[in-house]
Structures are given as structure tokens and as C-alpha cells.
Amino acid sequence: MRRRARRWSGRDGHDLDLEVIIVRAGGCGLVGGGLRTQSLQVLHIKRNGCGRGASVDNVTAGCHTLLSSAVPRRRSGSGEVARPVVVESRLSYMVRPDQPPRPIALSDFLYESVDATAVLDVKALAAAYATIPVDPYIAEGYRYKAIAWLRIKHRLGTINKAIDEHIARASELSGLDPRAHLSDASPTWSDESGYECWKLPQYSLAQSKAYNPVHGDLRREYPPIARALLDGPDLRRLVFHYAARFEWHDALVLVQFQRVEALADRPGRVAVEGFHQDGNQHVAMLIVDRTNIAPDSGISQYKRDVGGKMTNEMVFDAVVPPGHLIYWNDKRVWHYGTDIEIADPGANGGRGTRDIVILSAKEPPAHVPMAPVPDRYKD
Numbered sequence: 001m002r003r004r005a006r007r008w009s010g011r012d013g014h015d016l017d018l019e020v021i022i023v024r025a026g027g028c029g030l031v032g033g034g035l036r037t038q039s040l041q042v043l044h045i046k047r048n049g050c051g052r053g054a055s056v057d058n059v060t061a062g063c064h065t066l067l068s069s070a071v072p073r074r075r076s077g078s079g080e081v082a083r084p085v086v087v088e089s090r091l092s093y094m095v096r097p098d099q100p101p102r103p104i105a106l107s108d109f110l111y112e113s114v115d116a117t118a119v120l121d122v123k124a125l126a127a128a129y130a131t132i133p134v135d136p137y138i139a140e141g142y143r144y145k146a147i148a149w150l151r152i153k154h155r156l157g158t159i160n161k162a163i164d165e166h167i168a169r170a171s172e173l174s175g176l177d178p179r180a181h182l183s184d185a186s187p188t189w190s191d192e193s194g195y196e197c198w199k200l201p202q203y204s205l206a207q208s209k210a211y212n213p214v215h216g217d218l219r220r221e222y223p224p225i226a227r228a229l230l231d232g233p234d235l236r237r238l239v240f241h242y243a244a245r246f247e248w249h250d251a252l253v254l255v256q257f258q259r260v261e262a263l264a265d266r267p268g269r270v271a272v273e274g275f276h277q278d279g280n281q282h283v284a285m286l287i288v289d290r291t292n293i294a295p296d297s298g299i300s301q302y303k304r305d306v307g308g309k310m311t312n313e314m315v316f317d318a319v320v321p322p323g324h325l326i327y328w329n330d331k332r333v334w335h336y337g338t339d340i341e342i343a344d345p346g347a348n349g350g351r352g353t354r355d356i357v358i359l360s361a362k363e364p365p366a367h368v369p370m371a372p373v374p375d376r377y378k379d
């Protein structure tokens with residue numbers, strides 16, 4: 001194991017103490033997290049004493065400089081250059097119950113990978129995937145999906161009236177009480193940071209074709225996430241971690257539990273659309289489990305956006321391990337996941353699975369893909 005550390009004086013005027021730990025062919029579980037790249041090299045990059053406001057781009061630049069002096073760049077088995085990955089271990093943020101949140105400057109934010117195992121128990125979430133039904137909108141049958149809609153508002157945050165209007169309209173069109181889930185109703189949960197959460201009815205998904213050429217302008221009806229999970233502590237911690245990371249005042253959050261399955265003769269497609277954006281400001285993805293899938297499949301990849309167009313600059317290219325979550329700026333990067341392939345066709349009943357939770361916050365007037373509740377999912 002080798003360590004390199006230095007003070008990086010960044011272009012944005014913030015000094016950062018960076019430490020890089022390099023472990024060859026080791027496992028994950030390092031202090032604060034670790035990642036395995038395609039070349040089976042584990043890199044851990046710790047950001048010490050980071051000043052609030054330092055841009056992630058700048059941290060990335062500092063880490064790459066350190067790595068280039070510490071690690072000879074190597075070719076992986078697939079011929080790709082293994083990329084260093086920034087892993088940050090910050091687990092708590094600055095939100096307090098007695099002052100309004102201060103939304104972060106998204107112009108400074110590209111992505112961030114977080115080891116969430118100290119915050120939540122992914123095993124408590126993993127059990128739910130066995131009961132999630134197949135996604136009827138994927139003809140090949142390799143995807144399983146359940147969703148929930150939440151509203152997450154800080155108790156001192158400014159109410160976004162358009163969110164109340166969206167909820168009232170969608171509920172009214174569903175034949176439900178339009179006032180039952182508005183911001184003046186009692187929240188379902190609250191957090192010590194001051195964030196409060198309202199569990200909303202089981203609205204359908206109606207994404208714009210502008211963002212989803214495969215399923216856009218189609219109303220998709222998905223089953224609910226098990227109530228025990230929604231009432232349990234782990235999903236709650238994840239949701240509030242997301243809110244505290246970006247410090248929004250008031251947002252609708254779409255929660256998607258999604259499993260992709262690979263069989264011996266059929267890989268599982270993680271991103272049907274290829275590299276894409278979903279029209280969100282930012283997204284959180286938690287990797288819950290990877291079972292019996294090849295270690296170099298199901299790789300998360302992000303390419304930089306310039307002026308609304310995808311470039312060839314890959315800013316993240318790694319397998320995110322279970323228990324880690326990744327936040328990204330959906331305006332500044334395009335995301336993709338490579339297909340998953342089964343590791344051992346003789347194991348796990350001939351199935352390989354990758355289970356994730358995706359959280360995406362919507363703050364109208366930005367696009368809100370919310371449509372009426374199907375009759376079968378009305379409480």
C-alpha cells in the first residue's frame with residue numbers, strides 16, 4: 001500500500017489537503033471507502049479539511065495530479081486506461097433545523113461518490129427486491145421496478161407553490177382529495193436536520209419524450225415500494241442524506257427501486273437509452289447489491305456535458321460497489337451503465353442481479369413526470 005499526500009492549491013482559490021491511498025488487488029472497505037477500477041487496482045482518495053465551496057472539478061484536478069505522480073497509468077484487460085476515481089467520505093452536511101438550508105452552487109458540482117455504509121444498512125433494503133414485479137414496459141423482461149413519490153421540504157425552507165399545485169392537480173385527476181398531501185398537512189417523517197417528508201400517492205410516471213426517447217410520453221404505472229421500507233430508518237436516512245447534500249428548500253423526489261437481471265443467454269441492460277440525461281438537476285444512485293454478475297460488468301460511466309451536448313470526456317468509469325452511492329449533476333454529465341453479465345450460470349439459480357435505488361429531485365418549473373394514480377394503487 002502506498003500513500004501520497006499534499007496540499008493542493010486549486011484554481012478556485014480553495015486550499016485542499018488531499019491524501020491518496022493505493023492498494024493493489026485489495027478489497028473494498030478502506031476507511032471512508034474504496035473503489036476497484038477495471039485494472040483491479042483499488043484507489044482511495046481522501047479529501048481532508050476541505051473548504052466549503054471548493055469545487056468538485058478542482059478536487060478532481062488535484063487528485064489526478066497526485067495520482068499521476070504516484071501511479072504509472074496502466075492498461076486494463078479491455079485496453080482502456082484505468083481512470084482514477086474520486087471517493088469522498090463526507091457523511092454529514094451542514095443543514096440545521098434552526099436555519100434555512102443554503103442550496104449548493106450546482107455550477108460547481110459534477111459528481112460525488114460516497115461510502116454510505118456508515119449511514120444506512122443496504123442489507124435492510126436488499127431483501128425488498130425479491131418481491132418487486134417485472135417492469136411491464138421492458139419487453140425482454142430483464143428489469144424489475146417499484147417506485148414512490150415523496151416531498152422533501154426543510155421546515156424553514158421556502159414553500160414551492162408549484163409543488164402544491166402539481167400534487168393537488170394529480171390527486172384531483174386521480175379522484176383523491178387534492179388537499180390531503182399539501183405542505184400544510186402533517187409530514188410523514190421528519191429529520192433532526194429540519195427536513196420533513198410527505199409520502200405522496202402512487203402517481204404514475206409520465207416522462208417527456210425530450211428526455212426519454214424509449215418511454216417518453218407513455219404513462220407508466222409502477223407498483224409501490226414496500227411500506228415497511230418506506231417507514232423504516234434506512235430509506236429515510238438515504239432520502240435525508242440526499243436533501244442535505246444539495247440543501248434544497250422544497251422538492252418532489254421520485255424514488256425508484258430497480259433490479260436488472262442477467263441470465264446465461266441474456267445480458268441485463270442497465271441503461272436502455274445509452275448515454276443520456278433525464279432532465280433532472282441532480283440524481284442519487286445507491287448500489288444495494290450485485291449478485292452473481294461479472295466484476296467488470298454493470299460499470300457506471302459519466303461523460304462531461306458542454307453546452308447541452310455530450311463530449312467524449314469520460315469523468316467517471318468504475319464499478320460502484322454495494323453500499324456506495326453516487327450523486328451527479330444531470331445537466332453537466334451524461335450517464336450510462338454497461339450491461340450486466342452473469343458470473344456463474346450454475347450459481348444463484350442461473351441469475352445475476354444488480355439492485356439499485358435511484359432518487360431524483362424535481363423542483364418545478366423544472367419537468368415533473370407525475371401523472372394520476374392508477375385505480376389499483378389507490379390506498
Ligand SMILES: [Fe+2]
Nearest residue numbers: 276277278335
Ligand atoms: Fe437515467
